[in-house]
Amino acid sequence: MTIFTKIINGEIPSNKVFENDNFLAFHDINPKAPIHILIIPKKEVKDFQSADAKLIGEMTLFIHEVAKLMGLDKSGYRLIANNGKDSGQEVAHLHFHMLGGSKLAWPHLVDDTDTKKFF
């Protein structure tokens, strides 16, 4: 069981934004932008790679609602799903980070890896 399951079950508190029967959106405890929301399925799915199309389809509609609620549908936002070891995924429960509320930079690499080597 991950910390997100405990949040879903109400065993530990969260700053909720929106929820329905299948999904929950809450503020990240360590925000990387003025608005940093985590969006998770209530069903336990360990990462994006394990998710099926039905779940992602339903989650997409939920994410659209969260964006509208926060006004980010107009101003823009970034959606990130860290997946597995290289991404730095810390919590093994599928989640999208929704970042917005300001202009965002675009840094990714932790070192000087040659970004051309796969082309």
Ligand code: AMP
């Ligand atoms: P990731 O590295 O993609 O697995 O992201 C996990 C995210 O969960 C991080 O941004 C953490 O700040 C966030 N996080 C961890 N514990 C909590 C919590 N109790 N409430 C809200 N966000 C959390």
